[in-house]
Amino acid sequence: MPGKKHTHKYNKIEIAGQKVWSCALDDCSHYMPYYLRQIMPGKGSLCWNCGNKFILTEPLMERERPICMQCDLKERGINLDVNNIDDIIAMIGQNTKDKTVEK
Numbered sequence: 475m476p477g478k479k480h481t482h483k484y485n486k487i488e489i490a491g492q493k494v495w496s497c498a499l500d501d502c503s504h505y506m507p508y509y510l511r512q513i514m515p516g517k518g519s520l521c522w523n524c525g526n527k528f529i530l531t532e533p534l535m536e537r538e539r540p541i542c543m544q545c546d547l548k549e550r551g552i553n554l555d556v557n558n559i560d561d562i563i564a565m566i567g568q569n570t571k572d573k574t575v576e577k
C-alpha cells in the first residue's frame with residue numbers, strides 16, 4: 475500500500491544482481507532502478523548520519539548510504555558553518571558538471 479508521503483531514505487542495494495536505489499524505511503517499498511540515477515540528483519533523501527532531509531547530488535550518491543552535505547563535509551574534515559546549503563550544492567555541482575553556471 476502506498477503510505478503517506480514522506481522523504482525517501484535512499485540507499486544502494488542489489489536485487490537479483492541489479493543495483494537499485496531503494497528506500498530504507500520500513501513501511502516503504504519504493505525503489506529506483508540504478509539506470510535512473512541520472513534523474514535522482516535534486517530529489518530529497520534522508521541523511522544516514524543525522525537523519526535530516528537533504529538534496530541528492532551525484533557526489534553524494536557515490537555512497538551506498540548517502541549522507542547530507544554537512545555530514546559529508548564533516549567526514550572529510552571540513553567544518554563549515556553552512557548557512558546557505560544551496561551555495562554549497564552549487565559549488566559541488568560546478569565541480570562535477572562541465573556546464574557553466576551563470577549567476
Ligand SMILES: [Zn+2]
Pocket residue numbers: 480481482483497498499502503504
Ligand atoms: Zn520511502
Ligand SMILES: [Zn+2]
Pocket residue numbers: 521522523524525526541542543544545546
Ligand atoms: Zn547529515
